Amino acid sequence: MSAPRVGVIGGGQLARMLQPAAINLGIELKVLAKSDGESAAQVIPNQVIGSHEDWDDLSKFAADCDVITFDHEHVPLEFLTQLQESGNSIQPGPHALKYAQNKLEMRKKLSETGIPCPVWKEITDDSQIDNFANEVGYPFVLKSAKGGYDGKGVWVVSNQAEAKVAVSEIKNSGSEVLAEQLVTFTRELSAQVARSPHGQSVAYPVVQSTQTDGICHEVIAPCPDLSDERAVQAQEIALQIAKKLDVTGMLAVELFDTGSQILVNELAMRPHNSGHWSMDGAVTSQFENHLRAILDWPLGSPAASAPFTVMVNLLGKDVGNLHGAFRHVMARDPAIKVHLYGKEVRPGRKIGHINISGDNMEDLLARAWHAADYLTGVIEE
Numbered sequence: 487m488s489a490p491r492v493g494v495i496g497g498g499q500l501a502r503m504l505q506p507a508a509i510n511l512g513i514e515l516k517v518l519a520k521s522d523g524e525s526a527a528q529v530i531p532n533q534v535i536g537s538h539e540d541w542d543d544l545s546k547f548a549a550d551c552d553v554i555t556f557d558h559e560h561v562p563l564e565f566l567t568q569l570q571e572s573g574n575s576i577q578p579g580p581h582a583l584k585y586a587q588n589k590l591e592m593r594k595k596l597s598e599t600g601i602p603c604p605v606w607k608e609i610t611d612d613s614q615i616d617n618f619a620n621e622v623g624y625p626f627v628l629k630s631a632k633g634g635y636d637g638k639g640v641w642v643v644s645n646q647a648e649a650k651v652a653v654s655e656i657k658n659s660g661s662e663v664l665a666e667q668l669v670t671f672t673r674e675l676s677a678q679v680a681r682s683p684h685g686q687s688v689a690y691p692v693v694q695s696t697q698t699d700g701i702c703h704e705v706i707a708p709c710p711d712l713s714d715e716r717a718v719q720a721q722e723i724a725l726q727i728a729k730k731l732d733v734t735g736m737l738a739v740e741l742f743d744t745g746s747q748i749l750v751n752e753l754a755m756r757p758h759n760s761g762h763w764s765m766d767g768a769v770t771s772q773f774e775n776h777l778r779a780i781l782d783w784p785l786g787s788p789a790a791s792a793p794f795t796v797m798v799n800l801l802g803k804d805v806g807n808l809h810g811a812f813r814h815v816m817a818r819d820p821a822i823k824v825h826l827y828g829k830e831v832r833p834g835r836k837i838g839h840i841n842i843s844g845d846n847m848e849d850l851l852a853r854a855w856h857a858a859d860y861l862t863g864v865i866e867e
């Protein structure tokens with residue numbers, strides 16, 4: 487049997503981090519990237535430079551791939567359906583991916599399935615703003631159904647005037663508008679599962695994820711002070727979603743923990759930032775299990791390999807000299823694992839992450855943040 491070739495659409499850091507896993511599994515990756523300088527294109531030699539929104543580029547790219555998967559969820563569904571109809575294996579398939587592409591479709595489907603969500607409503611017309619405000623009160627949240635990432639496309643509005651501005655901006659961007667109750671959560675969780683086409687599923691430990699300005703910044707695995715009952719409930723929600731929506735590969739379910747309830751925020755059907763800890767802190771990383779799942783191979787153990795793993799994202803500041811600082815970090819704390827994405831440093835951009843595992847969570851947090859702050863130039867010693 488020859489080794490399969492997996493095509494990854496999108497050249498970001500998630501595609502890049504699939505490559506070490508692919509090397510170990512002895513399979514080949516091919517990437518569709520926007521330029522040869524993109525994060526994944528730097529490390530995946532078999533590449534097509536083109537656009538995921540262009541049918542010719544997509545079909546040329548797909549021609550010699552055994553399975554196609556994704557770095558992001560922005561490929562037009564009609565193209566994916568067309569590829570599938572021409573015999574390509576698309577994992578996850580467009581019938582599942584539509585719920586990760588469109589938050590309104592996701593809310594409808596989850597509510598139908600009985601999965602707990604924040605109170606929500608589609609806003610098609612300004613007159614519905616007051617009704618929704620009467621139901622949940624100000625402030626509430628308005629979201630672009632499509633195209634949002636890292637908090638872009640999420641507005642918290644405090645009055646009718648602000649709501650009207652947000653609704654019109656979202657509509658002008660070509661998306662439907664989703665209104666949601668502003669959930670007063672005590673923390674955000676993420677429950678990740680891997681699921682294969684024949685239905686094998688594994689659930690990773692539930693993690694706590696903290697966002698700064700809508701961008702994931704810190705993850706603690708497993709989530710501290712989460713009762714077994716609550717953790718199992720979160721894992722069951724993720725397993726149920728994966729099955730009901732027929733998701734293949736990795737699924738991340740972002741959750742709000744209100745203290746008394748767990749509500750679903752959104753879904754990602756690919757490796758996810760909340761799973762980067764698994765590269766150093768789990769028996770099988772999310773990247774390896776994504777590949778094993780989409781190939782319909784037996785899945786690896788998702789168990790944690792240390793009592794705690796802390797992940798802190800490196801968010802670009804104004805400083806460019808990562809590698810100078812990197813050597814100091816390596817010397818100061820040999821237990822720190824730094825993962826860099828080969829991206830130019832720009833303010834707010836995810837340029838890498840830090841993982842560290844051990845048994846004292848407070849100590850791990852302090853060391854991970856020190857390394858991250860030093861690398862991004864927030865502190866100088």
Ligand SMILES: Nc1ncnc2c1ncn2[C@@H]1O[C@H](COP(=O)(O)OP(=O)(O)OP(=O)(O)O)[C@@H](O)[C@H]1O
Nearest residue numbers: 604627634635636637638640666667668669697700
């Ligand atoms: N209904 C809500 N109530 C309270 N906070 C919310 C709500 N919806 C979103 N948020 C906050 O905004 C963050 C970003 O929202 P969301 O995950 O929907 O956006 P996104 O841009 O798609 O993010 P991602 O980068 O995860 O794709 C959430 O992680 C949460 O902190």
Ligand SMILES: [Mg+2]
Nearest residue numbers: 636740751752
């Ligand atoms: Mg999110």
